[in-house]
Amino acid sequence: MAVETPINERIKASADPRVLHPLDQLRGTIRRFVLLDGLLAAGLLLVVWFWAGLVFDFGLFRLTGFDWVQDAPAALRAVALVVMLGLLVLVVVTRVLTRVRREFSYPSLALVLEKRFPRLLGDRLITAVELADVNRAAKLGYSAEMIRLTIDEAREAVAQVPVATVFNWWRLRSKAILIGGIVFGAVIVSYLLFALLARTFAPGEFAWRFGDVLSIYTERTLLLKNVPWPRRAHLELVAFPGDDLRVGKEAPPPKIRARAFQYVVAEPVTADRRTGWRPFLWSDLASHSEIYAPRKETPLTVTLNHEEDWRAKDVARAAVVGGPGFPAEKPVSTEIVALNDLAVDEVAERFAPSHPEIAEVLAQLDEVAARPSMSRTFRKLDLPDTVRLYYTGRASGTGPAARFQGRTRGDIPLTREPTGEYVAEVTGLKESVSFTVRAADFRTSAKDITLVPAPALTKLSHLDYQPAYLFHPAPEEAVKPGPDGKRPPPSWTALKGLRQAMPEKDLSLTGEKSVCTVPAGTELVLTAVADKPLKAARLIPKSGRIPGSPKGATAAVPIAPDGDQIVIRFEGEYRVAESVEFDLEFSDPDDVKSTRSVLIQAVEDLTPQVEVAVDILRKVGNSYYCTPRARVPFVKESIIRDDTGLSRVEFQFTVSRVEAQAVVGLQLQALASIWAAAPLVPNIGSVVLPPTGVSLASQLSKGEAKQFAAMPVTAFERAYDALVKDTPSVLRDKLGRPPANPDATDTVKEVKFTNEADVFDLADADALLEAQGKRMLVADSGEIQPRFRVELSVVARDVNIETGPKEARNLDPIRLLVVSEADLLAEITKDEEILIGKFDAALKNLREAEAMLADQTARLAPSTVAPDVLLSARVKADSIIMEVGKAREFTQVVATEYGRLKRETEVNRCNESVPRRYDSAIIKPLEAVLANQFKAAEDGLTGFRDPLGDDRRPDDAAIATARVRLTALISELTRIRAGLGEALSESKLRDELRKIIDNQTLVTRALKRIYDGIQISLFAPTIKPVPPVMLAQGEKKTVKHVIDWNVFDKGEIKVRVEPQAGSEIQGPGELTVKDDKNDFEYEITAGKKAGEFTVKLTPTVGEPVIVKIVVK
Template identity: 35%
Template sequence: MATVTSPRASSEPHGPDPRVLHPLQRLRSTIRSYVAAEGLAVLALYVALWFWIGLVIDYGFFKAFAVDWVQELPWEVRAVLFSGLLAGLVALVAVKVLFRLFREFRDSALALVLERRFPDVLGDRLITAVELADPRLAERYNFSQAMIQKTIRDAAERVEGLPLDGVFDWRRLRRAGLAVAALTLGLYLVVGLAYCAWYQATVADFFFRFSNVTTIWLERNVLLANTLWPRQAYLELVGFPESGELRIGRDAPPPTLRVRALKWVVADAAAPEGWRALRWSDLTPDLVGLPINPEAVPREWHDWPLDQIEQQRDQDQTLDADRKLAILDLLTHLEERAASPRLARKLRRLTIPDIVEVSYRGETTRSEQTLQKRAGHEYSGALSDLKESVRFTVRGEDYYTAARRITLVPPPSLVELSRDEYQPAYIYHRVPREGGPQDLKGRKQERMNIPVSLNGTTSLFDVPAGTDVMLHARTDKPLLPAPHGVRLLTNDAAAQVLPVPVTQDDEHTFQVRFPAVTAPLDFVLEFIDTDQVIGRRHVVIKPIEDTPPDVDALIEVVRKTQQGYLVSVSARIPLSGKIRDDHGLDGIEYHYTLTPLEAQAGLGIAAVTSGLRFSPIEPAADLLARTYAILIGRLVRALGDDTKAPERLPLDTFARRLREKERDQVPLAV
């Protein structure tokens, strides 16, 4: 009788045989190593091509055309180019290395790789051994466990002896390595041999110079520093704004450019282009290669550039011979040090160019101009005929400055001008009834906020003489703060500064005060905005003198003689006419002068005596004649006194005294 026995659970461990898994693990490790090596080779090729191509484009273009793209292109453009190259490198590493290196390699996939590489040896045993290694899986599909175990043992025996290195194409990896060596060490040797043969230089000289070039290239193209390629000359603009833009008025005189050439320069990372003038204080034993004697130059020279010390050595007659010799020895030693390629990135001795040119261009204009060479390695020249804003560079030898800009802007102008007048009070007010003219002395009548015309080129207005004037002005552009924002100049070729205080309330308004204007003021208001652009306004203040009243009076009836008007004491003198005054009349006074008339007085006495003598003889008439004679004699003696000045009397006082004289019957000569 047949019986059915239940299958026993296998006591053998589940999973593939270790002899099968070990070759697969070795294959997995070798694959990762191969991928890493290939990725490094691709990375090295990319970097090598980047360096050599970039060096040819950057340094080669500079040597061929003397154009440095660090000076030509904005930093942002260089940053975008570097970001693109870096992104390409990252993408290449990700695709060629990272994605492949960290990919999961399953045992079944590795088994298929080996079976395809060694079909005659493995057949399909390895993939069967890997996939059916689990007894529970074989039991599920009713596979013979004995047959499966035999297949696994057979596959393990066959795979142990396989040469796993044969799976990989090692020749491709070797070719990549050779390409890396050719693009790095090979090109380096080729460039070195060519340099040494062309310049008759030593290997050490090439090594240091190429190292300097490589370092500069990395600073420029990787660190994005503004390091320039080494030049034969170095120029710096003197007195030009650090912002790189000079703003001038459209009608201003042409700007003058001043350029200084440097002979000795030292590396300085803080300098805009990595180099600056070498000073005496920069000299150290490490840089110079010998001890520095601080007494070799006067103490006040320690902060001077070495160029200035070299020039002053030949010009200063007070410098003793020992110091001159010490400076000469130092300069000679520095020349030797500067010629060494080891110090090429620290110290340089440059050429002073014979010709320095400035090139500028605008939207519609383009021109070049040679600057005039002056003392102290300086060059200067005025940029005439500037009709528009321009960009310019200054070139000497193979060096040219970074592009600067000259911008033409409208000068500041006055948009509002007014004045406050403090005029003499007597023009508007009468003398107090109980006082005198001194009561109005020093007092002023205020007239505020009177507009001043800005039409034309000159602002002209009149004020009464003795008026205090306060000018108030407002500009259309912000001005420099006091005392540099506004000043007054004479209206002549000298344009001297007038000592007149100016008050600025804010950056747009200012005031100028002129006390007691008695003489014409002809001046120019000069105001400077924050762009250093100058605006001007011609102002004339003309004082008007208080002229005497214009009297057109006529003495009627009385006949005028050579001696004047002769009237008797009892006569009434009629006057008529007109009196005019520019500010009106406070009162009218009559002034008279008594003129000595001795001859006429004598004749008068004789005539009176004669007349009375022939008149009827009466005691009263004789007494009257004697009285007239006495009074006329007194009057003659009084008028004959030269020390007595003429008397000025008001009209009412004169009338009162005249009536008194009529009562006294004293004749007068007016």
């Protein structure tokens, strides 16, 4: 409100009111004009600001997708609003309040009117106002009458003045028109742009759309609401954990999943959901009546058929057609799916094509979404063609506060999968990043991918419980010795299932995988310790069986960690029976995962190794000759070993009798004579001779059955007896404590034949055979020693009682040909003949040396010898020494070979006179000659040769010494040779005579055996075989045999029927068959046991017959 100035108060007190009234009216008009002008200016500012802001805000969003409500700090909008309000206030204050409150004096107002109406007012109005106080003017010298006259004229003139026309009101109207024009023009331009972009001139739709834009802009700008501009697309991140995805630095690249939605509904903007829209759920159909008013019952579930989700009418049609796999053949299994938990987009994608009721709901929603009035409530958007992920690095920190500080920047396209999701892997990250996923003008809220150190293992250890048999022998039991005074074999089964605790060991964490090697059958506890607390862990099998997983399964098995520890127990049925490889995957509370490959190698208990070879015995062909009492030695390098331990090592052998060469020759002669005597013209011989020949051939070729026996290897028995055996209680105590030295086990892992007693003693073997009723060694000295073939194997068995012991034997059996002592000595005599030849060669060399020495002695007889003679003598002296050296080598060979022959006779336990003769008559004399006479002769010859090397004649003493010593050597060897020849001749003659006698005896016995066999075969009846008999379980059947009586004349025979043991087959036991019938029959009954079995028919005369029985 204006305040009256002193001049106005003075003038108002003295002036004529009729003069001042127009002035007061002018003052009010001025104030109205100024107020209207200021308001129009403020309105113009508001309009320009509104439309410019709208163009900047909405236009910038439509062109670039930048929405400053979401993408700019909230303070920016507040600052912008404050600035605009400040400008508005400034305009109002400067253009309205200041002017309205300004005081206008009456003289100023009078001058305004005089200037506006000069012709009408002249200067009378200002005079009337300033000289309104006539008395005061009179005192100043003015004429009072004149002043009054002027005032009257001014009063009359002012009454005619149109005060309202003083101002330029068009100026105000033009501003108003400008404001209206801006508003109208902006609306028209907006409409034209809408029509151009929408390709439609629908004013009603434009009105709704434009109204929505204005209302949103007003809410955003004036009310500072966080209302975003409506987008053309809508994306939601799938399975993203909050605002921050924490991944390991060395982990596989994170995979970002997003889903685009068409049907969206408006929702209040919150800090968590800033878009103002969310996917429209099927459950929203019931709660949003303004969007969906059901015309019929809304489906809440969908029934899926397992036949590719056919529509109901298709299923019905298929049932009628009844094709393969259709409901006519088998019912279609169904599954009910609830829809309320699904978004409308998911329902539309999965079920709309095959469910018409869902398609009707979607059509109704499409109608609602097409209404302009629903644009701020419910919309149907387009699916984007492209979706990209934009990321930028964060230097430090987490969350939005640290966003956009790093150097990493990039964008990745997302690929649409058949499920409707868009997927991309963010690869190559070196630092933490923030990212948004964009499609069209939509941008998700910024999320973070934080790289954190993956959890790492600081320790990986294993605690083993290995099979007890690897460390301990069978426990000592209080078992009484048997009748033979020997304890029964150790009970290794007492260790079955027992395990030895082992010290805990750490596994290496370097390299691609950690490898743990344990024996098969080990129970193992694997403990992993991480550098941080763990949230989850699981085992991913690669090979073998892991705890908690069926055999052959490939699915991962979860394991609950205990803080920073993971314990994996391979116990019970999950013990390490074979190699196991798996990945140990573990994650921290941020779900950052790490993986460590672990390989548990199961070391199989290997088969024992048997490497033995016979020593000393002579080998003829593929057999070793030995006597029935021989002690078969083995070479010192023979060894039997096992990686874990041996439970038994024994000699296993089979013995079969073989005919002497004379008997074999007799057999061949007999066969040849039979076929040579065949008659050319058919006669009685044509009938008798063939069966007789066949019978004779079978008798000649029939050999005795092999006998089997086994006996322990003393070297193993000795090693095992040296082990410390514990009682069961002490053993259990040891099993619970890890051994101080796990490598020092109480097992026999190696057996060597280093002792003289480590032999295969045929005398002991013969004792075992005697228990079976047969022997190799004849007891009567007058009897002929038969020949036997012994196939010997050294068999070793390990102690693997968990999965079954493994057995091994020498690669090829050792074949022993057991002959008489005479036969063996005859073979040895052949060797002696060869050795005598070498001995004679040695004597020959010595005699040649003696002759050369005599010749050179004669040439050196003169006291003075020519140089050429000395040179020749020196060469001959070297030759003489060389010949003596050859003789020494031959002699050494003879001595060594006789030592071998002596050893051979000793191990064969020949007559003691034979090795004694070798020792006293040959070996010791030869050793004495080698040590004495040969050395003396060589020294004498050296004394003879050395002077010749200096071109000097040897003195007579040296010459004489050389000749005497060489002669003495020859004499001694000649003496030994003479005794050797006589002994050899006697031995050879004796052996030949003995061999002739033995052969004749064997031939006689063979002929008698052949005669007896032929007689039996001609007179014994023959039971003919039958085809296999097929029976069901519990079935009874009669079996019939044909019998050929030949020339049997005893009246009857008995036949014993013996079913196989354990077959449950029942038979008659024994039958009596009379010779007046050519067949016989009997009944057999099958049991409840299926399989193939045999029934043996054994007659009292003749050969047994085997009948095959098959029970189904």
